[in-house]
Amino acid sequence: MTAPIDTAVAEKVPRSNTELLALYRQMRRVRTFEERVGELFVRGQSAGSMLHLSIGEESAAVGVASLMRDGDTFTTHHRGHGLFLARGADPKRMMAEIGGKEEGYCHGKGGSMHIADMGLGHLGANAIVGGGIPAVVGAGLASKREGKGAVSIAFFGDGAMQQGILYESMNMAALWDLPVIFVCINNQYGMGTRIEQATKGRALHERGLAFGLNSETVDGLDVRDVRAAAGRILDGARGGTPGFLAVECYRFFGHARMDKSPYRTPEDEEEGRAKDPVGFARKALVESGESSEADLEALDAEIAQEMDATIDFTVAAREPALQTMFRDVYAPGEPEPESVAARIDRILAGD
Amino acid sequence: MAEMTYRDALKQALRDGMAEDDTVMVIGEEVGRYGGAYGVTKGLYEEFGADRMIDTPISEPAIVGAAVGAAMSGLRPVAELMYVDFIGMTMDQLGNQAAKIRYMFGGQVGVPMVLRTQGGTGRSAGAQHSQSLEAYVMHTPGLRLVMPATVSDAYHLLRQSLKQPDPVVFIEHKALYTMKEDVDLAAPAPEWGKARVHRTGDDLVIVTYSRQLHHALAAAEAMAGKGVEATVIDLRSLNPLDFDTVREHVERVGRVMVVSEGVMTAGVGAELSARIHEECFDFLAEPVIRVCGEDIPISVSVELEKNSVPTVAFIQSAGEKLVGLRSAA
Numbered sequence: 001m002t003a004p005i006d007t008a009v010a011e012k013v014p015r016s017n018t019e020l021l022a023l024y025r026q027m028r029r030v031r032t033f034e035e036r037v038g039e040l041f042v043r044g045q046s047a048g049s050m051l052h053l054s055i056g057e058e059s060a061a062v063g064v065a066s067l068m069r070d071g072d073t074f075t076t077h078h079r080g081h082g083l084f085l086a087r088g089a090d091p092k093r094m095m096a097e098i099g100g101k102e103e104g105y106c107h108g109k110g111g112s113m114h115i116a117d118m119g120l121g122h123l124g125a126n127a128i129v130g131g132g133i134p135a136v137v138g139a140g141l142a143s144k145r146e147g148k149g150a151v152s153i154a155f156f157g158d159g160a161m162q163q164g165i166l167y168e169s170m171n172m173a174a175l176w177d178l179p180v181i182f183v184c185i186n187n188q189y190g191m192g193t194r195i196e197q198a199t200k201g202r203a204l205h206e207r208g209l210a211f212g213l214n215s216e217t218v219d220g221l222d223v224r225d226v227r228a229a230a231g232r233i234l235d236g237a238r239g240g241t242p243g244f245l246a247v248e249c250y251r252f253f254g255h256a257r258m259d260k261s262p263y264r265t266p267e268d269e270e271e272g273r274a275k276d277p278v279g280f281a282r283k284a285l286v287e288s289g290e291s292s293e294a295d296l297e298a299l300d301a302e303i304a305q306e307m308d309a310t311i312d313f314t315v316a317a318r319e320p321a322l323q324t325m326f327r328d329v330y331a332p333g334e335p336e337p338e339s340v341a342a343r344i345d346r347i348l349a350g351d
Numbered sequence: 352m353a354e355m356t357y358r359d360a361l362k363q364a365l366r367d368g369m370a371e372d373d374t375v376m377v378i379g380e381e382v383g384r385y386g387g388a389y390g391v392t393k394g395l396y397e398e399f400g401a402d403r404m405i406d407t408p409i410s411e412p413a414i415v416g417a418a419v420g421a422a423m424s425g426l427r428p429v430a431e432l433m434y435v436d437f438i439g440m441t442m443d444q445l446g447n448q449a450a451k452i453r454y455m456f457g458g459q460v461g462v463p464m465v466l467r468t469q470g471g472t473g474r475s476a477g478a479q480h481s482q483s484l485e486a487y488v489m490h491t492p493g494l495r496l497v498m499p500a501t502v503s504d505a506y507h508l509l510r511q512s513l514k515q516p517d518p519v520v521f522i523e524h525k526a527l528y529t530m531k532e533d534v535d536l537a538a539p540a541p542e543w544g545k546a547r548v549h550r551t552g553d554d555l556v557i558v559t560y561s562r563q564l565h566h567a568l569a570a571a572e573a574m575a576g577k578g579v580e581a582t583v584i585d586l587r588s589l590n591p592l593d594f595d596t597v598r599e600h601v602e603r604v605g606r607v608m609v610v611s612e613g614v615m616t617a618g619v620g621a622e623l624s625a626r627i628h629e630e631c632f633d634f635l636a637e638p639v640i641r642v643c644g645e646d647i648p649i650s651v652s653v654e655l656e657k658n659s660v661p662t663v664a665f666i667q668s669a670g671e672k673l674v675g676l677r678s679a680a
């Protein structure tokens with residue numbers, strides 16, 4: 001399924017068990033963070049009514065993010081917590097944002113689906129399916145002009161594969177030789193619709209090939225495979241050939257927190273959850289003798305503690321003050337919109 | 352009489368419409384097997400099958416465009432957009448195609464389709480899932496615009512929309528789906544395009560639609576406790592717009608507030624206010640006051656979200672100020 005590209009790059013990506021331990025650590029952090037966010041939601045302390053967990057997709061997030069460098073930028077979709085955390089986000093500020101709190105990355109205005117941090121190159125999560133994809137074309141133009149080898153990566157789900165904007169964007173990226181990558185995290189479902197019910201074109205990477213992109217599909221079970229494939233695609237993009245990568249994985253839970261996935265059979269779920277990248281990496285670490293069960297338990301406990309602290313931080317964090325709702329509609333220093341109340345008072349004061 | 356929810360009334364309207372006319376079909380994301388993101392179409396797939404409850408990929412422009420073509424070809428499609436926030440993606444198909452086909456082609460063909468969607472705040476869904484974009488639609492000649500506020504209107508207005516010769520954009524409110532009401536489905540349908548006067552008072556007129564009707568009614572009750580009697584008008588459909596009813600009450604009372612969840616500037620409230628000033632100027636004791644959404648995006652923070660659109664308390668205080676009640680100043 002590999003596209004004709006320079007496979008020598010793959011060998012440049014280190015493949016040691018120490019590497020696997022680091023990747024495992026990040027995947028476990030992502031999973032535990034997501035589990036805690038899920039608890040926050042159930043406790044009624046998360047702001048949004050919609051919460052989309054990426055449990056089961058950790059290898060896609062960590063495999064790609066572990067190869068990103070300072071200066072690289074990216075956009076994500078509504079299921080992007082894992083990517084942002086893997087890229088180095090502060091879990092406390094992330095969770096506070098999900099809780100709609102002032103201390104969050106976007107001061108409680110964005111929430112789970114609109115989280116962003118320019119400092120880490122995160123150009124924004126998006127609640128419009130496909131909405132964040134074309135931005136990487138623009139970021140690619142800027143990065144090409146700068147000439148420092150930075151890439152821009154769009155992450156999205158299989159559902160977004162059916163949005164026209166993806167094709168317009170891939171075409172421009174290829175046409176202009178941009179340092180851009182399109183990463184489809186194929187968790188098999190767009191809401192309640194299985195990929196087979198959404199398209200007859202099954203080999204997703206062929207769509208990238210059709211536009212002249214380096215394109216691959218990789219199984220997300222072993223994070224090292226994802227990392228190797230991402231390395232090839234990233235290397236191509238840093239050299240001016242944009243790429244497309246589809247990571248095959250499975251969304252363990254419902255589309256959103258309250259969705260019990262009645263559209264899936266128990267067998268399907270069992271089969272899908274068997275493809276657990278976190279469990280796979282853990283087993284590989286133990287079997288290779290790199291880590292003992294006890295080591296990993298200690299690591300897991302340390303991460304659990306970190307994420308428990310994020311919940312406490314979020315619950316204690318402040319609600320944004322009402323007046324902040326008028327801030328950031330326009331740039332700092334520009335007048336804020338006049339409130340409806342102030343306007344009414346002004347008009348009625350006339351008599 | 353049967354008690355039902357807004358959601359069930361919508362479903363019943365689709366069911367009755369589909370049973371009566373076999374050209375009616377529903378097309379959209381998750382409308383079939385899943386039963387709709389807000390559960391409105393649950394069960395209809397089992398009843399009417401995959402040919403009439405058509406699940407689509409996530410491809411909004413093509414969903415609306417396909418509905419336009421189907422409508423031009425003898426079918427009566429009900430296209431569903433999961434959130435009105437996605438209407439911008441489809442605005443070419445809706446605004447340049449659906450709305451203009453009858454006119455551009457000299458009346459040869461119409462586009463009898465319904466675009467069902469939902470909008471508004473109330474679920475802390477953030478800036479891209481909480482908007483009130485009815486002004487986009489109202490601004491486009493050729494499109495009808497219906498926004499039911501009550502369970503009974505949800506039923507009747509959807510049934511009537513399914514019979515219109517032109518494209519109807521039908522915007523439900525996400526905070527109303529679980530609202531319950533006793534409904535007499537057999538009762539005669541209200542006249543298409545006619546506003547409903549929910550309450551009559553001599554001190555002030557509140558013109559509103561969709562969920563804000565309920566806020567306005569609650570505010571009117573609270574004002575009544577202070578001796579201020581308000582007339583509350585639910586427009587129900589913004590195109591056609593029943594301005595006669597508005598005029599009648601404005602000319603009688605002389606003080607008016609328009610209440611809308613959409614942002615104030617260049618919104619539905621602006622259009623209504625301008626028209627009242629133009630047509631009822633001599634009868635106005637005070638300027639028409641717009642009580643609308645703030646000119647800002649919607650936050651995910653629950654408190655910011657709630658206060659960025661009119662609340663009951665805010666409508667009440669604005670009303671009291673308008674009638675010059677001392678305590679309000």
Ligand SMILES: Cc1ncc(C[n+]2csc(CCOP(=O)(O)OP(=O)(O)O)c2C)c(N)n1
Pocket residue numbers: 077078079127128129130156157158159160161187189190191251255380409411433437
């Ligand atoms: C343009 C648009 N259409 C529909 C939706 C509603 N919606 C949100 S997520 C989703 C499914 C997306 O599936 P996919 O792209 O595969 O991402 P996943 O949820 O699997 O991560 C849908 C239909 C939306 N947010 N934006």
